[in-house]
Amino acid sequence: MVITIHILATDDERLALKSLMNALEQVFPQAEICGFQKSQEALDYAERLCSENKISLDFAFLDVEMPEMTGIELAAKLKKICPEVCIFFVTGFTNYAYDAYRLHAKGYILKPVSAELIKEDLANLKKLPTFEMPIDPEPEKRVYIRTFGTFDIFVDQKPLVFSRTRAKELLAYLVDRRGSGVSLADICTVLFEDQSGKRANKKYAQNFISSLKQGLEKAGVSNILIKKWNYLALDIEKVDCDYYRFLEGDIAAVNNFYGEYMSNYTWAEFTVGFLNDKKSNA
Structure with a gap:
């Protein structure tokens, strides 16, 4: 059975958001991906999805430097609404690493974004459900x-x-x-x-x-x-x-x-x- 993955993406620049969405579609061809140029609209979407519809938000790819509400601020609010969401910051700067760490971000992707860069950050993340698979007996761990x-x-x-x-x-x-x-x-x-x-x-x-x-x-x-x-x-x-x-x-x-x-x-x-x-x- 296919499990729908819900993804949120933000960037205040239209072309940058389009590029991010295209990259995400290559990595997650069967996911529901919603893009926003305003952080508040993204937050409203997450509230409807998680609080009202009781659907989990799996991933959020957030531009850091957003007007009115930064990606860091948005991430903190998303964590309260959807505690299990995997946050990835997308930025052209490297000086937000500590803030990303504090929010337990799963990745820190530098622009320009590509499907390859996203895959690199996802390579060791164990949250990519696509099909129900038979579970093998788990070996004893040392x-x-x-x-x-x-x-x-x-x-x-x-x-x-x-x-x-x-x-x-x-x-x-x-x-x-x-x-x-x-x-x-x-x-x-x-x-x-x-x-x-x-x-x-x-x-x-x-x-x-x-x-x-x-x-x-x-x-x-x-x-x-x-x-x-x-x-x-x-x-x-x-x-x-x-x-x-x-x-x-x-x-x-x-x-x-x-x-x-x-x-x-x-x-x-x-x-x-x-x-x-x-x-x-x-």
Whole structure:
């Protein structure tokens, strides 16, 4: 059975919106794609779809620099209406990466947009339902990740010890991203905050990536990482995680959440609010 995918796209420039819509139609030939040049019209559409018709909005591709209501502001409002929507920012600028991270955006696509660029950002996103497929028995996973309370990772039920605390924090960040890829700049933004632009910090970040890879290789689970040029992600299909179980509606995971999530890291506070809202509305 074909599952309809609902997609929202915005750009205040008519030709840019048309180009974005054409690219999306190539990637999602059977989806319902609605484009808007005004953010408020896009928000009104989402409210009708999600609140009135009880239909999920699957993806939102948002131009950042929009008049009256920016793409960042629109994304925040969309998240309240449709918490599960996958946000992708489309922009000609690179200085919105931190805002995109705060809103748990799944991608950050630089203009000019093409079907190939969209496919690259979607490559590791596990939310592209097209047909109902038979489900194979899930193999037992060697890696268990605990995020409620403090962050820890266990391999074959034994805690994994990291040689560098920043390498462990990097893995926590990848877990929080739920399979979405991050760049070196993204990593620096999270690990070094206001000093993320320093050249030395980029070198440190590369060392943390190497340390993380070495630690996972030593434990025999390096396959949970997906690494390409300037791209790093967690393969969420190869791990068991209380956070992911919570999002899937697992009762035990929901009951095990008491308002603390990766309390080791201040940047994880953004997800705490999201989880509290999900639990209160469950």
